[in-house]
Amino acid sequence: MSKLDKATSGFYLHKITIIGVGLIGGSFALALKRAGVVATVSGWDANPENLSLANQLQIVDQHSASLADAVHGAELVMLAVPVGAMEAAAREVLPLMDRGAILTDSGSVKQCVLEAIEPLAASQGIRYVAGHPISGTERSGAGAAFAELYQGKRCILTPSAATDPDALATVQRAWQCAGSDVVLMDVQKHDRILAAISHLPHMIAYSLVNSVSSYDRYEENILDYSAGGFRDFTRIASSDPVMWRDIALTNQQSLIEMIDQFEGFLRELKNDIQQGDGKRLYEFFLRSKVTRDALIQPKVR
Amino acid sequence: MSKLDKATSGFYLHKITIIGVGLIGGSFALALKRAGVVATVSGWDANPENLSLANQLQIVDQHSASLADAVHGAELVMLAVPVGAMEAAAREVLPLMDRGAILTDSGSVKQCVLEAIEPLAASQGIRYVAGHPISGTERSGAGAAFAELYQGKRCILTPSAATDPDALATVQRAWQCAGSDVVLMDVQKHDRILAAISHLPHMIAYSLVNSVSSYDRYEENILDYSAGGFRDFTRIASSDPVMWRDIALTNQQSLIEMIDQFEGFLRELKNDIQQGDGKRLYEFFLRSKVTRDALIQPKVR
Numbered sequence: 001m002s003k004l005d006k007a008t009s010g011f012y013l014h015k016i017t018i019i020g021v022g023l024i025g026g027s028f029a030l031a032l033k034r035a036g037v038v039a040t041v042s043g044w045d046a047n048p049e050n051l052s053l054a055n056q057l058q059i060v061d062q063h064s065a066s067l068a069d070a071v072h073g074a075e076l077v078m079l080a081v082p083v084g085a086m087e088a089a090a091r092e093v094l095p096l097m098d099r100g101a102i103l104t105d106s107g108s109v110k111q112c113v114l115e116a117i118e119p120l121a122a123s124q125g126i127r128y129v130a131g132h133p134i135s136g137t138e139r140s141g142a143g144a145a146f147a148e149l150y151q152g153k154r155c156i157l158t159p160s161a162a163t164d165p166d167a168l169a170t171v172q173r174a175w176q177c178a179g180s181d182v183v184l185m186d187v188q189k190h191d192r193i194l195a196a197i198s199h200l201p202h203m204i205a206y207s208l209v210n211s212v213s214s215y216d217r218y219e220e221n222i223l224d225y226s227a228g229g230f231r232d233f234t235r236i237a238s239s240d241p242v243m244w245r246d247i248a249l250t251n252q253q254s255l256i257e258m259i260d261q262f263e264g265f266l267r268e269l270k271n272d273i274q275q276g277d278g279k280r281l282y283e284f285f286l287r288s289k290v291t292r293d294a295l296i297q298p299k300v301r
Numbered sequence: 302m303s304k305l306d307k308a309t310s311g312f313y314l315h316k317i318t319i320i321g322v323g324l325i326g327g328s329f330a331l332a333l334k335r336a337g338v339v340a341t342v343s344g345w346d347a348n349p350e351n352l353s354l355a356n357q358l359q360i361v362d363q364h365s366a367s368l369a370d371a372v373h374g375a376e377l378v379m380l381a382v383p384v385g386a387m388e389a390a391a392r393e394v395l396p397l398m399d400r401g402a403i404l405t406d407s408g409s410v411k412q413c414v415l416e417a418i419e420p421l422a423a424s425q426g427i428r429y430v431a432g433h434p435i436s437g438t439e440r441s442g443a444g445a446a447f448a449e450l451y452q453g454k455r456c457i458l459t460p461s462a463a464t465d466p467d468a469l470a471t472v473q474r475a476w477q478c479a480g481s482d483v484v485l486m487d488v489q490k491h492d493r494i495l496a497a498i499s500h501l502p503h504m505i506a507y508s509l510v511n512s513v514s515s516y517d518r519y520e521e522n523i524l525d526y527s528a529g530g531f532r533d534f535t536r537i538a539s540s541d542p543v544m545w546r547d548i549a550l551t552n553q554q555s556l557i558e559m560i561d562q563f564e565g566f567l568r569e570l571k572n573d574i575q576q577g578d579g580k581r582l583y584e585f586f587l588r589s590k591v592t593r594d595a596l597i598q599p600k601v602r
Contacts, residue, residue: 084579134526134528135528135529136528136530137529153528154526154528156526189519192518192519193519193523193526194526196513196516196523197513197523197524197526197527197528197531198527198528198530198531200509200512200513201509201530201531201534201535202530203567203570203571203574204505204509204567205534205589206570206585206586206589206590207563207566207567207570207589208501208502208505208563208566209589209592209593210566210585210588210589210592211501211559211562211563211565211566212497212498212501212559213589213592214562214566215497215559215562217493218490218493218494222494222497222498223498223592223596225435225455225457225494225495225498226498226499226596227435227436227437227454227455227498227499228436228438229437229439229499229502229503229536229537230498230499230502230596231596231597232533232534232536232537233502233506233533233534233536233537234502234593234596235530235533235534235593236530236533236534237589237590237592237593238590238593238594238597239586239590240590241583241586241587241590242583244582244586245579245582245583245586248573248574248582249574249577249579249582252574252575252577255574256571256574256575258512258513258516259567259570259571259574261512261515261516262508262509262512263564263567264512265508265509265511265512265515266504266505266508266560266564269504269507269508269560270504270557270560272549273504273549273550273553273556273557273560274553274557276550276553278385278546278550281545281546281549281550282542282543282546284507284511285507285540285542285545285546286542287511288506288507288508288510288511288514288538289507289538289539289540289541289542291510291511291514291524291538292510292535292536292538292539293539295524295527295531295532295535296532296539
């Protein structure tokens with residue numbers, strides 16, 4: 001029995017609601033529909049055009065006249081909005097949900113979201129599970145969604161002592177049906193690891209593009225000389241500015257810690273360049289190459 | 302008449318020699334052979350295994366018993382060795398070349414190479430042209446070479462006042478036959494632009510990988526959580542450490558200048574994160590996104 005068969009067997013949701021039908025929420029809906037584990041997907045979006053695109057693309061099955069309409073009767077509601085909009089979205093959605101239903105989210109930073117939503121949900125008799133799929137592209141909106149986004153990717157859930165075990169199991173199954181490898185993790189550990197492997201690289205990519213494009217010694221645009229390396233390297237600098245503003249604001253402490261650590265390494269490297277220390281430079285580059293090469297070795301799953 | 306037809310028409314080299322038959326030198330040979338503008342390619346490599354691989358892969362046509370044998374009778378000799386090995390390679394090769402033949406190179410840093418080789422070549426009656434194809438991958442060695450590497454990519458030549466115009470025209474034609482758009486540029490400008498668009502990103506990628514892989518708060522390897530974004534972003538950190546040591550050592554001044562500039566932008570960003578200044582963060586990310594998005598617009602050629 002395949003992993004997916006095992007996940008989908010006996011698992012069925014009559015209605016789920018996606019709040020924020022973009023890349024993340026839309027792909028979650030498409031993946032669950034492809035797995036055949038959901039009867040109806042409804043959706044809501046702050047941007048009416050994006051919502052009608054989601055309808056048009058059949059990401060969402062049901063036309064909803066209001067948020068209440070979209071949420072009514074859903075066993076699972078997924079908040080897939082920027083981290084900074086999570087609490088407000090939860091405040092709107094929670095009173096409209098059926099008692100005992102499950103609320104989950106896909107926010108890239110978890111401690112602030114968990115702390116904000118968990119007490120609100122509990123007070124409304126809603127079971128909340130905090131989650132974060134480790135995948136995405138630099139694109140956004142319903143048009144960017146696709147059913148395979150989560151295939152073979154990790155999804156981290158960060159339950160607290162108060163998390164309902166059945167609700168956790170349901171959210172875990174849903175992500176498995178979407179193709180994810182689900183990992184449970186302490187919320188602070190999540191935020192630190194993500195600061196390192198995702199938030200820091202984005203801060204660096206944004207800074208690099210701004211730094212190089214501000215180089216004004218020559219009249220022409222020096223970026224015209226950039227080759228594939230630069231374009232690949234800076235792909236993530238095309239990511240949604242609102243999403244990343246919210247991440248930077250809400251994972252402040254872990255992110256500052258990682259930027260400090262990175263600055264230390266860059267300073268060490270700069271010092272070796274200034275000293276003309278070929279031996280240390282070689283070792284620095286080799287250590288990095290060995291680590292990076294190991295990353296792309298195919299893993300046995 | 303296509304650009305390539307125009308470049309190849311009436312252009313023919315009886316013998317070229319590639320010193321260092323790796324990704325760059327090997328791909329140059331393959332591209333010229335595919336264009337049908339060279340009769341015989343000979344080669345030499347500090348690594349005998351790489352040379353026999355180049356023979357096996359038919360990058361090099363002729364088995365050469367010695368460097369003298371490889372170079373003898375060539376109209377064009379291409380030095381495609383790491384920047385730090387350029388001067389020594391030139392010292393070995395120049396006395397073996399036919400008087401009036403052309404020496405060129407592919408070094409990623411040009412001022413140091415030009416200053417070292419130009420007087421040596423002149424004293425031997427050899428015409429030297431400094432060049433640098435703006436393309437590459439993180440792979441290296443003869444096995445990584447392919448004929449399409451230079452297709453549609455820029456190649457910068459940095460002639461000096463002393464450069465022979467006919468030799469310059471020949472090298473320019475050869476790169477055009479390899480598929481490149483050739484640009485002529487002042488040598489210092491080349492080194493500054495490359496520091497910005499290529500050398501700085503490599504220093505950042507190497508530093509990022511070392512920084513994240515040194516994160517030791519948790520026992521497990523946090524890189525196991527990295528997704529496609531991190532892998533793409535750090536691809537260039539898999540580049541050859543010897544090549545990059547040499548670049549860092551020889552383009553020291555421009556590179557330090559660019560690292561300083563980048564550090565300033567990262568510091569600005571860190572400060573905005575610390576201040577929790579959402580407006581400035583949004584503007585910083587948006588500016589970067591707009592610049593990066595413009596980079597990938599297809600250009601009319």
